[in-house]
Amino acid sequence: MNVLSIENLTKIYRGRAGGPPTAALEEVSLSLTAGDFTAVMGPSGSGKTTLLNLVATIxxxxxxxxxxxxxDLAELDDEGLATFRRERLGFVFQDANLLDTMSLAENIALPLALARRPADEILARVDELAEELGIAAALHKYPAEVSGGQRQRAAAARAVAAKPALVLADEPTGALDSASSRDLLECFSGLNEKRGATILLVTHDPFAASWCKRVLFIKDGRLYTELRRGPGGRKELFDRVLGVLASLEGESRAAR
Ligand SMILES: Nc1ncnc2c1ncn2[C@@H]1O[C@H](COP(=O)(O)OP(=O)(O)O)[C@@H](O)[C@H]1O
Ligand SMILES: [Mg+2]
Incomplete structure (x- = not known):
């Protein structure tokens, strides 16, 4: 079964103060099956964040x-949506959005505590995820006391802690240096491969996209093309991503 099915999705923002409306997404259809690790790329303003916000029920x-x-998200009322977001979705944003007054361990435990899991299970799961994501030594520190990369890895651990159906990440490496980006992407890849987490990741960065199994490109609110990782692996996908980005750029220039 599909973890995510998007059918003919259209989002039109009403123009401010009598201005013209903006069609941020037009008739977008796509699906993710369990275990997918998919990137969404596209120029600034192409509708990536809009897409993620609609799936996130924001x-x-x-x-x-x-x-x-x-x-069907349209069939949930406000309370249903809140429960749905808490139980079925995990989020990682550009800024980790951890709670400053809680340690990393407490932050990671939060979704499990909200789901009223037993304390011993919560402790075991936090330890296991921290070990896997390389932040075991930082668990009892506060977000302000660790690096940006460690904060993002804690956010990734929190996102998968309660085993959501789908993890949504919007530019998770956007504020990281290249070494920390690589560490975080390795974490996502491990969570996808070892734990079967289904991940939808929005990114500008071809290197980040190259860690995924599939890359979707959107342009002016419509699906443009898609790539899948082949036997050539990450390096080859990276080169193909650059090729598509160059043709997207070229078309935009020609249209001007
Ligand atoms: N809240 C909003 N109100 C009006 N227009 C918006 C709003 N959010 C986004 N847009 C417009 O919708 C289009 C897509 O934006 P967005 O989804 O943020 O693109 P991306 O994340 O790919 O940069 C852009 O033209 C943007 O200006
Ligand atoms: Mg965006």
Whole structure:
């Protein structure tokens, strides 16, 4: 079964103060199956964040359907949406969004505590994830006391802690240096491969996209093309991503 099905999704923002409306997404259809690790790329303003916000239920579509684990988001009321977000989705943003007054361990434990899991299970799961993501030694520190890379890895651990159906990440490496980006991407890749986490990652960065199994490109709110990782692995996918980005650029220039 599809973890995520998006059918003919359209989002039109009403123009401010009588200005013209913006079609941020037009008739986008795509699906993710369990264990997918998919990047969404596209020029600035192409609709990437809009897409993620609609799946995250932060905003509602103008038309079209979104199903997560077979549940049509349009059929949930406010309380249903809040429960859905808490239980079925994991989030990683550009800034870790950890709670400053809690240690990394407490932050990672939060979704499990909200799900009322037993204390021994929570402790075991936090330890196991911290070990896997290389932040075991920093668990009892506060977010302000660790590096940006460690904060993002803690955010990734928190996102997968309660085993959500889908992890959504918007530019998670955007604020990291290249070594920390690489560490974080290795973490995502490990969570995907070893734990079967299904991940949808929005990124500007071809290096980040090259860690994924599939890369979707959007342009002016429409799906443009898609690439899949082949036998050539990450390096080859990276080169193909650069090729598509160059043709996207070229078309935009020609249109001007
Ligand atoms: N809240 C909003 N109100 C009006 N227009 C918006 C809003 N959010 C985004 N847009 C417009 O929708 C388009 C897509 O934006 P966005 O999804 O943020 O693109 P990306 O994340 O790819 O840079 C852009 O033209 C942007 O200006
Ligand atoms: Mg964006």
């Amino acid at each position: 905003d509602a579509p103008t038309s079209g359907r979104i199903l997560v684990d077979g549940v």
